[in-house]
Amino acid sequence: MYDLVRGPLMWVAFAVFIVGFVYRAVQMFIVSKKKEKFFYPVSWAEKQSIGDYSPEEHRLKWLVSFKNSMLGNYPIVTIVTSIFHVCLFVTPIFLLGHNLFLYKAWKIRFLSLPESITDFFTLIFLLCGFFFLLRRIIVPRLRAISTFNDYFLLLITIAPFLTGYFAYHQWFDYKTMLTIHILSGEIMLMAVTFTKLGHIIFFFFNRFHISSEYGLCQGSRTW
Amino acid sequence: MAVGEAKPVDKGHVKNLLNKKKGKMKLSLFLCAHCGLCAESCPLYRLHNQDPRYMPSYKVINSLGKLYKKINKVDGSLLEEMKELIFKNCVLCGRCYCPLGIDISKMIALARSVCRSQGVCGVYPYSLGAHEEDFPEALSGMGAIEEK
Numbered sequence: 001m002y003d004l005v006r007g008p009l010m011w012v013a014f015a016v017f018i019v020g021f022v023y024r025a026v027q028m029f030i031v032s033k034k035k036e037k038f039f040y041p042v043s044w045a046e047k048q049s050i051g052d053y054s055p056e057e058h059r060l061k062w063l064v065s066f067k068n069s070m071l072g073n074y075p076i077v078t079i080v081t082s083i084f085h086v087c088l089f090v091t092p093i094f095l096l097g098h099n100l101f102l103y104k105a106w107k108i109r110f111l112s113l114p115e116s117i118t119d120f121f122t123l124i125f126l127l128c129g130f131f132f133l134l135r136r137i138i139v140p141r142l143r144a145i146s147t148f149n150d151y152f153l154l155l156i157t158i159a160p161f162l163t164g165y166f167a168y169h170q171w172f173d174y175k176t177m178l179t180i181h182i183l184s185g186e187i188m189l190m191a192v193t194f195t196k197l198g199h200i201i202f203f204f205f206n207r208f209h210i211s212s213e214y215g216l217c218q219g220s221r222t223w
Numbered sequence: 224m225a226v227g228e229a230k231p232v233d234k235g236h237v238k239n240l241l242n243k244k245k246g247k248m249k250l251s252l253f254l255c256a257h258c259g260l261c262a263e264s265c266p267l268y269r270l271h272n273q274d275p276r277y278m279p280s281y282k283v284i285n286s287l288g289k290l291y292k293k294i295n296k297v298d299g300s301l302l303e304e305m306k307e308l309i310f311k312n313c314v315l316c317g318r319c320y321c322p323l324g325i326d327i328s329k330m331i332a333l334a335r336s337v338c339r340s341q342g343v344c345g346v347y348p349y350s351l352g353a354h355e356e357d358f359p360e361a362l363s364g365m366g367a368i369e370e371k
Contacts, residue, residue, distance in 0.1 A: 031246035070322055073263040081258075142259045144275035145284055150257050196256050199323050 002175060005182045013186035020193025021201065028205060077135070084128035091121045091161070092185075097168070115168075122165045129158040149196070156191050159184035232341050237297045240337050241290055248333060251325045252288050255280060261327060264320035267312060279319035279327045282308045286334035302343040309334050310345020 053061060071078045092098055096112040103109055113121075133154055136142045163181035166172055191197050241248075261279040262268050268277035275281050286305040290297060309331050319327040338344060 027246065027250060031250055068264075070260060070320075074260060077260065139259065141262050141273065141275040141278050141281070142257070144278070145257045145259065145281050147257070196254065199254050199256050202254055203323055 002179045002182075005179055005186065009183070009186055013189045016190040017192060020190075024193050024198060024201065028202065080128050080131050083124060084132070087121045087125035087128070088157070091118050091125060094118065119165075119168060122161050122168075125161050126158065126165065129154065129161070153191070153195055153197060156184070156188050156195075157197065160188055232297055232299050232302065234295070234297060236340060237290075237337055238294055240333075240340060241294055244333055245291075248287060248330060249291055251330060252283070252291065254323055255284070255321075255325055256323060257284075258322065261319055261321050264318055265313075266316065266318060267314065276308065277312050279313075279321070279331075282313055283327055283330045283334075287330045290334060290337060297337075299341070299343070302338050302341055305334065306338060306343050306345060309338065 066072045090113075094111060094113040095118045096115050099110045099112045133151070136146050136150060136154070160181060163177055163184055167174060167177040167181050171177070188197070192200055257280065259278065259280065262273070262275075265277055265279050268274065268279075271277050286309045289301060289305065293301060313331050315328055315332060315335070317328040321327055
C-alpha cells in the first residue's frame with residue numbers, strides 16, 4: 001500500500017490536479033471574455049483624491065473604513081484565517097521531511113525550516129482548523145448555509161496535517177500513519193480544482209472579475 | 224390568483240435566462256466557501272439583528288443556487304419561495320463584500336430577473352418589513368394579485 005501511494009497514486013493526484021487546473025483556468029478565461037458594465041465608474045486613484053480632508057477628517061475616514069473592513073468586522077476570524085492559510089502553504093513546502101524526500105527522489109533542494117518550527121506551525125494549523133469546525137457548528141449564520149460538503153472539505157484539509165503530526169511524533173503505527181498521511185495529501189490535491197477548495201487558486205484571479213467598486217482593474221478580465 | 228399561489232412557469236425561458244450567464248454564475252457558486260464573512264457587509268443583515276436569512280451568501284445559495292440546481296424543474300412554488308429572499312431581504316445596493324471576490328449582487332440580480340420574467344416580483348413596502356396583506360393595493364398594482 002505504501003509503495004502504491006508513494007508511486008502511481010501520487011502521479012494520478014498530480015495529473016488530476018494539473019488537468020483540473022487547466023480546465024478551471026480555461027473556464028475562467030471563457031466566462032470572463034465578455035466584459036461587463038462597470039457600474040461604479042470611479043477609479044481607485046480618483047476615489048483617493050476626492051475631497052480635501054483635514055488630518056482629523058482623514059483619521060476619521062480611516063477609522064470608518066477600518067471598522068467596515070474584514071479585520072474591523074471579524075478581527076478574530078480574520079487573524080485565525082490568515083494564520084491558517086499561511087501555515088497551510090508554509091508548513092508542507094518548508095518541511096524538512098518533505099524536502100529530504102524530494103532530494104532523494106529528484107535531487108532537488110529547497111529551503112527547510114527547523115523541525116520544531118514546522119511542528120509548531122502544524123499544531124497551530126490544527127487548532128485553527130478546530131476553530132473553524134466549532135465556528136461552523138456554533139455560529140447560526142454559518143449553520144444556516146453549511147452542508148455535509150463543508151464539513152467534509154474541512155476534514156480533507158485538516159487530515160494531511162493531523163496524520164503528518166501523528167506520523168512525526170510516531171503515535172500509532174508509523175508506516176500506517178505515513179501511508180494515510182500521503183494518501184490524504186493526494187486526496188486534498190485532487191480535491192482542489194473540483195471542490196470549493198478551488199478558492200486556493202482562484203482567490204487571486206476572481207477579484208479581477210468583479211465589475212463593482214470592490215473589483216480590481218475595473219471589471220472582468222483585465223489581467 | 225391569490226397571493227402566494229404558484230403561477231405557471233415558462234421553463235424554456237427560465238432555462239435560457241439561466242444559461243446565458245451559466246459559466247460565470249456556476250463558477251461563482253462553486254467558489255463560494257460558505258465562510259459567512261459577507262454577512263456584516265449587508266446593511267439589512269445588521270438592521271435585522273443578524274438574522275441569517277439576510278446574509279448575502281444565504282440569499283444567493285437559496286435563490287440562484289437552487290435555480291441552477293433545479294434548472295430543468297423550476298416551478299412557480301420555487302420562485303415564490305425565493306421571492307422574499309431576493310426582493311424583500313435584499314435591496315440590491317451592491318454593498319455585499321465577498322473575501323473571495325464573488326460578485327454577489329450580480330447573482331441576486333440574475334435571480335430577480337428570472338423571477339420577474341415569470342411575473343414573480345417584490346413590492347417596495349416589503350423592504351420596510353411590511354407584510355403582503357398590509358398593502359393589497361400595491362400588490363394588485365404590480366400584478367401580484369388579481370382584484371376581486
